[in-house]
Amino acid sequence: MCPNPGKMINLRKNSQIVRSEEPIALVGGGEIGPEDLNQTLIRVKAVVAADGGAIPLMDSGRMPDAVIGDFDSLTGTYLDRIPADRLFPIREQDSTDFDKALRSIDAPLVLGVGFLGGRLDHQMAVLNALVRLQDRFCILIGEHEIVFHAPPQIRLSLTPGDVVSLFPFQRVTGLSKGLEWPIDDLVLEPNGRVGTSNRALSDVELTVDGPGLLVMVPRDALNQVMRALLSRQTGRWPARVDGHPS
Incomplete structure (x- = not known):
């Protein structure tokens, strides 16, 4: 009904x-x-x-x-x-x-x-x-997985061994904790280095310097991601104006 x-x-x-x-x-x-x-x-x-x-x-x-x-x-x-x-x-x-x-x-x-x-x-x-x-x-x-646009920062309690893929749609840099291959000091960009098939070692923390990074994690992490995005602790990117960030 x-x-x-x-x-x-x-x-x-x-x-x-x-x-x-x-x-x-x-x-x-x-x-x-x-x-x-x-x-x-x-x-x-x-x-x-x-x-x-x-x-x-x-x-x-x-x-x-x-x-x-x-x-x-x-x-x-x-x-x-x-x-x-x-x-x-x-x-x-x-x-x-x-x-x-x-x-x-x-x-x-x-x-x-x-x-x-x-x-x-x-x-x-x-x-x-x-x-x-x-x-x-x-x-x-x-x-098999869920996809979301990475906010300025996020912390997820994932199972060790979970695949965490990061794909940039534009140039971004960031910091990470809990990933087998940290993204610190790396430049991620669609025509350069990407971060697919990374793995969680423990709780994962990501901080990125701008919008444009997609995060893919196993589907059974849906509740974790929902809680994180609804927590108001992740920050939020400003709306774009005329195709450009405001």
Whole structure:
């Protein structure tokens, strides 16, 4: 049964389509594993669909609280079943539905499912948006790992041996504790050194000098990452203005 969205989210408030004081799920139309959706929905009260993401959500028995996108993937009976006041079309074709939805959500944390796997170009566009929308905390849930944009600092209690991959979308430097191969004194950049397939030795601490670094850790670390990002101890990057950091 769909809960009353009015108790959890506000629609069309403060120039955002969706505003919530609690974490929100964002569902895309890409590959979704058997437990992906369930593991996401049990951690939130409200859920937003990015265009065709409404289809697997509704097939699971859950009506989205809001649907955002260009609606080129959501037609027919699914579209007809969604109340009109939950539909928020954004018709421009210069951004992905993930971008449209994430920039329209004002929430302390977004859990994204249905955005990893499938076509590589779609995944790259999603990761690009994850970095550009640097002021939004969002965790993308994949089949084996989760991905998030590194905040200024973060501490995670990981299991020794866990894979910790760091991939820069722009030039960054930083400090680390608890990694088998520390990143201290290294310059990470997309056309140079990257930090994939590192491993946790104990609790991991990362500090980076600017936005642009994606962190990938095992999926069973989801609760750890959620707690860290919701702790207000990580810092947050400022919103970009006209494509540049403010």
